[in-house]
Amino acid sequence: MNRFILPLVFGIVGTAILVSLGNWQVRRMAEKEAFLADIDARIGDQPVAIPSKPAPERDRMLAASVTGTFTADELHFLVSTKQLGAGYRVVSAFETDDGRRIMVDRGFVPIPDKDATRFTGPATVTGNLHWPDERDSYTPENDVDGNIWFARDVPVMAKALRSEPILLIARDMSEKDTGVTPLPLDSSGIPNDHLEYVVTWYGLAIVWMAMTLYYLRRTRKTKKA
Missing domain, CATH: 1.20.58 (Methane Monooxygenase Hydroxylase; Chain G, domain 1)
Structure with missing residues (x-):
């Protein structure tokens, strides 16, 4: 036994x-x-005005809407998506009607369209605030002169575009830019x-x-x- x-x-x-x-x-x-x-519920909430002093911990993924004007100032972030392949995220400076200057991630363009002319002018943008954490020890340094960036670091981007450190990921825009495919926030990447x-x-x-x-x-x- x-x-x-x-x-x-x-x-x-x-x-x-x-x-x-x-x-x-x-x-x-x-x-x-x-x-x-x-997260999905927060992303899909009714959009509100961008807070005067948004905080990453409190306002990450906050649904927001803003009206203003797209400028020609933009940054290009190298990215690859399963559906669209290799290309760039286009982040533009956006001057709001109430006198602020923020950043809008307009979405994806193919590599050949990196330097194509894009829509500038009045628009209303709806999306979500975000402070991406994309840089690690393997991330290359940004090629600032060639306008090829590898990580969306909000404070660094804001300095380059002379804007507030606020990034709105576009979900919908009143003025459609047919050359740009929006890459709105969702929980699929988590x-x-x-x-x-x-x-x-x-x-x-x-x-x-x-x-x-x-x-x-x-x-x-x-x-x-």
């Missing part, structure tokens, strides 16, 4: 640990889904891999228990022999 106790305890404890890890991932998945739902972990931990628990039962069965047969 002693030959069975240790493997049985080992099998039960191991299975319990793996199941508990699976249960934890189920809870994390529910939390993540609720978090993503909150990973949610918890279902894979749930399957992994529960699968390992099943395998662990099956291996334990197989070992006990073989041990029993060996003893009888």
Whole structure:
């Protein structure tokens, strides 16, 4: 009997640990889904005026609308999307009717259209405020002279465009620029891999228990022999 106790305890404890890890991932998945739902709801809220002093922590992804004038000053950010391929995000300086100067991420243009002439003039822009965190140790330095940028760093962009450190990601504009495809904010870029972990931990628990039962069965047969 002693030959069975240790493997049985080992099998039960191991299975319990793996199941508990699976249960934890189920809870994390529910939390993540609720978090993503909150983000989607915030992005789709009724647009409001841009706050006088927006804060990244409080106003990130705030739905906002502004009326003013697009200038010809713009920055080009190298980007690649699954649907559109390689190209540039166009971030333009935008002078509001109440005397502010902010930045608007108008969207995507193909590489050949980097220096094409784009719409300038009066427009109303609806979108979401954002402070992207895109720079890490692998991000190249911006080619300022060639106007090829690699990360949307709001304070650095604002200095280059002589604007307030406010970036509005366009979702809709009253004046359509047919050469630019908007890339509005959504939650699709936020990973949610918890279902894979749930399957992994529960699968390992099943395998662990099956291996334990197989070992006990073989041990029993060996003893009888």
